[in-house]
Amino acid sequence: MQADHGGDEFEDREALPWEDSADVVEEHPGLTAAEPLPVPQEALTMEELRERIASIWGFDDLRPLQADAMQALLEGRDCLVVLPTGGGKSLCYQAPALALPGFVLVVSPLIALMQDQHDALVANGVAVGMLTSAMDPEDRAETTARLHRRELDILFCAPERLAMGGFIGELRSLGLSAIAVDEAHCISHWGHDFRPDYRRLGDLRRFGERVPMIALTATATPRVQADIEAELGLEDPVRLVGDFDRPNLTYRMIPRAELKRQVLHVVEKHEGQGGIVYAMRRKDTESLAADLSKAGVRAAAYHAGLNPKKRTKVQKDFLAERLDVVVATIAFGMGIDRPDVRFVIHASLPKGIEQYAQETGRAGRDGLPAECVMFYSGSDFHGWKSLMERGAEEAHEAGVQTAREELDNAIGRLSELWNFATSANCRHRFLVEYFGGGFEAADGGCGACDVCLGEFDSVEDSLTIAQMILSCVVHCRQNFGGGHVTDVLRGARTKRILDLGHGNFSTFGLLKEHSKTDLRSFIDQLVAKGHLLVSPGQYPVLGLSGTGIEVMKAERTVEFIRSAASKPAARSSRSSSRSSAGSTRTKKPAPILDDPSLDSDLVEELRGLRRRLATERGVPPYVLFNDRTLVDLAERLPKTPAELLEVTGIGEKKAADLGEMLLELIAGAGG
Numbered sequence: 001m002q003a004d005h006g007g008d009e010f011e012d013r014e015a016l017p018w019e020d021s022a023d024v025v026e027e028h029p030g031l032t033a034a035e036p037l038p039v040p041q042e043a044l045t046m047e048e049l050r051e052r053i054a055s056i057w058g059f060d061d062l063r064p065l066q067a068d069a070m071q072a073l074l075e076g077r078d079c080l081v082v083l084p085t086g087g088g089k090s091l092c093y094q095a096p097a098l099a100l101p102g103f104v105l106v107v108s109p110l111i112a113l114m115q116d117q118h119d120a121l122v123a124n125g126v127a128v129g130m131l132t133s134a135m136d137p138e139d140r141a142e143t144t145a146r147l148h149r150r151e152l153d154i155l156f157c158a159p160e161r162l163a164m165g166g167f168i169g170e171l172r173s174l175g176l177s178a179i180a181v182d183e184a185h186c187i188s189h190w191g192h193d194f195r196p197d198y199r200r201l202g203d204l205r206r207f208g209e210r211v212p213m214i215a216l217t218a219t220a221t222p223r224v225q226a227d228i229e230a231e232l233g234l235e236d237p238v239r240l241v242g243d244f245d246r247p248n249l250t251y252r253m254i255p256r257a258e259l260k261r262q263v264l265h266v267v268e269k270h271e272g273q274g275g276i277v278y279a280m281r282r283k284d285t286e287s288l289a290a291d292l293s294k295a296g297v298r299a300a301a302y303h304a305g306l307n308p309k310k311r312t313k314v315q316k317d318f319l320a321e322r323l324d325v326v327v328a329t330i331a332f333g334m335g336i337d338r339p340d341v342r343f344v345i346h347a348s349l350p351k352g353i354e355q356y357a358q359e360t361g362r363a364g365r366d367g368l369p370a371e372c373v374m375f376y377s378g379s380d381f382h383g384w385k386s387l388m389e390r391g392a393e394e395a396h397e398a399g400v401q402t403a404r405e406e407l408d409n410a411i412g413r414l415s416e417l418w419n420f421a422t423s424a425n426c427r428h429r430f431l432v433e434y435f436g437g438g439f440e441a442a443d444g445g446c447g448a449c450d451v452c453l454g455e456f457d458s459v460e461d462s463l464t465i466a467q468m469i470l471s472c473v474v475h476c477r478q479n480f481g482g483g484h485v486t487d488v489l490r491g492a493r494t495k496r497i498l499d500l501g502h503g504n505f506s507t508f509g510l511l512k513e514h515s516k517t518d519l520r521s522f523i524d525q526l527v528a529k530g531h532l533l534v535s536p537g538q539y540p541v542l543g544l545s546g547t548g549i550e551v552m553k554a555e556r557t558v559e560f561i562r563s564a565a566s567k568p569a570a571r572s573s574r575s576s577s578r579s580s581a582g583s584t585r586t587k588k589p590a591p592i593l594d595d596p597s598l599d600s601d602l603v604e605e606l607r608g609l610r611r612r613l614a615t616e617r618g619v620p621p622y623v624l625f626n627d628r629t630l631v632d633l634a635e636r637l638p639k640t641p642a643e644l645l646e647v648t649g650i651g652e653k654k655a656a657d658l659g660e661m662l663l664e665l666i667a668g669a670g671g
């Protein structure tokens, strides 16, 4: 498959999602000079704020670091919040907006992201407005009028709007009390989503007086964090870096064999649930989506080559639960806030650990169990590598001085990912440590990765097998790739082998009792351990390293592992035993979707009701309430409005708006 890594087909990096919704730069709709500020109301205390959070959002507890971030804003300090996807970043600035005098300005890179947050806030009865060029002029004028009437607690804005002369000064005169920069890594060149528009946010600090600023991101590398602080000009910020482990995600890394069957196997385990399949090439997304559709799955492809209308439709259908599975290139990502994504499959290797963490981070944002499975193959590694090499060569020819250095970095990141995938170390531990955190697990391991769940078998006679593979590489004069070496070892009488006379090697057919997938995996493991080397270029060939020669001489030992991917998946998620910094109350264990004590018919009926209500209101279902609320409803079976308010995620406004229908449905189900 290495022959076909044709340019843009292969790397879908144009990441166009925000082009659809790009906020074109235009004059802001003339905010006129404001009347003098009313006497500012006193900020609420943290205790009072907690009460309001319970009554508005229906959350009785705050997540780790949320309280610290809120406290920082209430004290007028700058703050940097680094929390994983689903960690609850939005509440960090949304709640203080109610406690502070005036309003909080929220800057976000994507209109879709803002729209969802906006709608969810409206559903909770929060006074919120938006200013984007995608809106009708009348709606914009309406928001402006509400700003003037000092009605708003939160205002959403695209970054380019802030760069317009005088805009921020006018917002100040209208009671701007803090600025929240969401997806703040977009300001950094080192981040993976750099947006030139975000650079201009650095100017905010230069306008007049200082307004406290909170920057939020899920990108955890120290370099990006430092860059965010420097570019935004944060002053002595409170730094809140969360726990990057996602205990509700179960990670699995499986050598790719029959991709279609493997993908289908995972998807079928999650029948009727939302999931994303990432593939490297556009045509792969299309063929996989077709395969899934044929198998009766509500699936569609998504990549940057589709026309914008089609892309928007797929995205909307997925959010509205009209589609269960999207098979996508990396162009599908930002703005996908559906919290009940139950699985993320990588049909090919992502480019690095950060991408992997980000893409899998889209699973289980609601905190309920979700599964992340990667099907990897050495050919992806070489595909990426030769693509990177070609890119660097072109950049070098175009006079880019740092091309070589960047290539080394990129290949370094790819190799880290490769080692991650092919090694047998706890996935949770690896990821947490990669992002600079500490990890402690019980003796039995994390309980939520293929390694700790014992889904790997050790392979008997590993050393002998390794020696046979290495000898075969030598017989092939270190001039052939992994596919050919595998064929020789398995004794395949292919035309090529016969023509070349490789059927006469003493290693021919020596490992025929092993499957092709296993042999490829063993070769991959030898590469990962550095015993085999792979030449650069489009047709990579295998060669021996110094340590490979030691293995041949039995001066060094090797232990292969084999993924027992056919074992049934463990269902439960791990309940975290660690205490999390910043959390003041004990965490409730995550409710489990397939908890047998739950009335699953009721859950489905509630889901149906949520979908109908969402359609009526023209918002995605999760904007009304997430799956955690769904499960909590089915567990508590509230009978009265007061009992309904005990349910997580149901505040006063939702109880008033949706309560009657929910109670009726639950009463009907009980009777």
Ligand code: ADP
Pocket: 059, 060, 061, 062, 063, 066, 083, 084, 085, 086, 087, 088, 089, 090, 091, 339, 365, 366, 626, 648
């Ligand atoms: P992030 O922006 O960090 O990815 P979100 O702000 O979208 O995460 O929050 C993820 C989910 O967690 C949302 O469904 C949100 O309603 C929920 N959530 C946030 N804070 C709390 C809390 N304190 N208690 C319960 N649920 C919460």
Ligand code: ZN
Pocket: 425, 426, 427, 428, 429, 445, 446, 447, 448, 449, 450, 451, 452, 453
């Ligand atoms: Zn583990």
